[in-house]
Amino acid sequence: MRAKLELQENHCKGCELCVQACPRDVLAMGSNINALGYRPASIVDPEKCTGCKACALVCPEVCFTIWQVA
Amino acid sequence: MSKQIAGKPESMSPVVTHYCPGCSHGVVHRLVAEVLDELGLREQTVGVASVGCSVLAYNYFETDFVQAPHGRAPAVATGVKRANPNACVFTYQGDGDMAAIGTSEVIHAAVRGEKITCIMYNNSIYGMTGGQMSPTTLMGAVTATTPYGRGPEAGMPYRMAEILATTPGAAYVARTHVADVGNIVKTKRAIKKAFELQMKGVGFTMVEVLGNCPTNWGLTPSESNKYVTGEMLPYFPLGELKDVTKEVPAGVHA
Amino acid sequence: MAHEMELTMVKGNEALGEAAIRAGCRFFFGYPITPQSELPAYMSRRMPEVNGTYLQAESEVAAVNMVLGAAAAGVRVMTSSSSPGYSLKQEGISYMIGSQLPAVVVNVMRGGPGLGNIQPAQGDYWQMVKGGGHGDYRMISLAPSTVQELVNLTVQAFELADKYQNPVGILADGLLGQTMEPVRFPEIKEDPGPHTKPWALTGCKGRGKRIHTSLELSPEGLEKHNIKLQAKFKVMEDEVQFEAYKCEDADLIVVAYGTAARVARAAVDAARQLGLNVGLFRPISLWPFPSAALSGLVDRGVTRFLDVEMSAGQMVEDVQLAVLGRAKVDFYGRTGGIVPTPREILNEIQKVMGGEAK
Structure with a gap:
């Protein structure tokens, strides 16, 4: 694991842009409905995250926090 | 050991925005907030909110804020900056606010070389009022007030950044877009430069950011970003239209 | 300076x-x-x-x-x-x-x-x-x-x-x-x-x-x-402010503000010389309007007011509201950027007061 990824699902509006932006299929749309009434993205394969930040860059709600793991 | 490389900037408030899913306003807010953080400006910043979808911007930035009447943000920003020249002052406006009702205010702020930064989010539509034609709506585009598509009787879309770049008081004017990862990074670079030049007192700075409006365009967020790159970019070319730190055109005081 | x-x-x-x-x-x-x-x-x-x-x-x-x-x-x-x-x-x-x-x-x-x-x-x-x-x-x-x-x-x-x-x-x-x-x-x-x-x-x-x-x-x-x-x-x-000029014994009170009040003051002085008991009430704060003071003049027995403005009649409505029908309110105004003369206002005073001159 090169990066640690955290997703604040309760702020997610389900726009799917992060899922499309992720080059390594770390993310997928979830099947649950969050408190805002949206189907949020979820982290399905955290081990594959390289910390490229594509998800964080495209996310309009700043749902992602990413740490580079040394 | 781990180092945080992405997350909520300190200059953003810890709230969910009212923007529609996939709307790029949130991206541009974050870029401005990251720039304020990186330049250490948060505690001396006064933002000026406009009227339109971004009217509630004051809820999303963790800085002082004043909300201006429709189109008047650059005039309000002028008052704030003149009263407090040490402040970092920026406006956050849409294309309806800046390019229609506020044309006069932004052009004259630029002409006077007001040391402020104006961010214009250009999604070529009035979002908040329900998707009406704006001055930057593309020819043929169907909106709530151009149901048969924008025709010549409604005029041609015009290019605000180009116009502002011709004013002698403008120090930095750029057009960018936020429809893909690479250009989001470039947009931040432009916004950072604008704020840096403002704080150096060089002159008026403005970044026009092309962005989407999935809801009023009737497209998914992903499709709407493709509209930005496929339809808007050919009409609204990207680039730094003016940068007085690179060259000094005749008659301009750098 | x-x-x-x-x-x-x-x-x-x-x-x-x-x-x-x-x-x-x-x-x-x-x-x-x-x-x-x-x-x-x-x-x-x-x-x-x-x-x-x-x-x-x-x-x-x-x-x-x-x-x-x-x-x-x-x-x-x-x-x-x-x-x-x-x-x-x-x-x-x-x-x-x-x-x-x-x-x-x-x-x-x-x-x-x-x-x-x-x-x-x-x-x-x-x-x-x-x-x-x-x-x-x-x-x-x-x-x-x-x-x-x-x-x-x-x-x-x-x-x-x-x-x-x-x-x-x-x-x-x-x-x-x-x-x-x-x-x-x-x-x-x-x-x-x-x-x-x-x-x-x-x-x-x-x-x-x-x-x-x-x-x-x-x-x-x-x-x-x-x-x-x-x-x-x-x-x-x-924060109400006004000036009451020769209002104590006045039978008719001219109400005017600003430049109109300057002229009205001269007209009131001229009327006094003719033996007419006329006063000038001059609102200084137009909002808040000195309604209570005007109303107090009615309590004291004033029955006639003459409102003078360089308009077709705007403040006169506030005067009418202040006296609430308990006194007669006449109006004299000039528009178009014309400042009335003291003589014009004096004429109006005399018209309103009829034959009250002693």
Whole structure:
């Protein structure tokens, strides 16, 4: 694991842009409905995250926090 | 050991925005907030909110804020900056606010070389009022007030950044877009430069950011970003239209 | 400019500018329009001498919004205009009142409607006193009738604006703006400054962020805001000012403000010489209107009022409201930028009083 990824699902509006932006299929749309009434993205394969930040860059709600793991 | 490389900037408030899913306003807010953080400006910043979808911007930035009447943000920003020249002052406006009702205010702020930064989010539509034609709506585009598509009787879309770049008081004017990862990074670079030049007192700075409006365009967020790159970019070319730190055109005081 | 307390001859518009500077105002945003143009011209010359800022905006709309911005930053700030330009400032005034920001806004009235002309008139009473802009709001509006009073009220206007976090209007007219009279200026005061205003936008160093907005999307929230504003306006009603001249024994009272009151005073003096018991009641604050004082005159037995204005009749409605049908209210007005003569007003007094002359 090169990066640690955290997703604040309760702020997610389900726009799917992060899922499309992720080059390594770390993310997928979830099947649950969050408190805002949206189907949020979820982290399905955290081990594959390289910390490229594509998800964080495209996310309009700043749902992602990413740490580079040394 | 781990180092945080992405997350909520300190200059953003810890709230969910009212923007529609996939709307790029949130991206541009974050870029401005990251720039304020990186330049250490948060505690001396006064933002000026406009009227339109971004009217509630004051809820999303963790800085002082004043909300201006429709189109008047650059005039309000002028008052704030003149009263407090040490402040970092920026406006956050849409294309309806800046390019229609506020044309006069932004052009004259630029002409006077007001040391402020104006961010214009250009999604070529009035979002908040329900998707009406704006001055930057593309020819043929169907909106709530151009149901048969924008025709010549409604005029041609015009290019605000180009116009502002011709004013002698403008120090930095750029057009960018936020429809893909690479250009989001470039947009931040432009916004950072604008704020840096403002704080150096060089002159008026403005970044026009092309962005989407999935809801009023009737497209998914992903499709709407493709509209930005496929339809808007050919009409609204990207680039730094003016940068007085690179060259000094005749008659301009750098 | 003259030393403190020295008597100098000054034109109304310039006296207003100097008074603002003495009140600590260091920011002026304006736009040229006759008959107030000497004021911005004076400010453009004087502000640099006191390290102040004069800025000529691209329009009255821009000017008033620059005022809004400077007010939000916590400084004493003023703008001025004449009737058509004042119409354009209404947007910013409504926003400033909604956002609770103080400023002084001057209207040197001219003939209307529309472009009208550049002669002195009083056709903007409704606009200044009854609102003019959108939404439920009130604004203290002060109407001087001499250049000295213009100076005094300008200084007071800045104090009242800060006290209530609300714009204050100065309602003059072309004649007062152009008139030269001997004036004593008060000593120069410092702007109390943004650090004395716990709401000023100074950057959020060491505190939470501050927001100035007039937007409140929830109906309950906006009603609550309105109730708060109305409570403030209620307190502002205490700032009533008027002058009662020879009213003690008067059978007829002429009601007039500003330039019309100057002329009416001469007419009242002339009427007294003819043995007519006539007085002059001069509202100085047009809002709050001195209704209680007028009503008190009716209690005392006054049955007739003659309202004189350089308009088709605007303030007369407030006089009628104050007396509530308990006295007869006549009206005499000139429009088009014509200032009535003392003789005209005396004729009206005699007409109204019939054969009451002794």
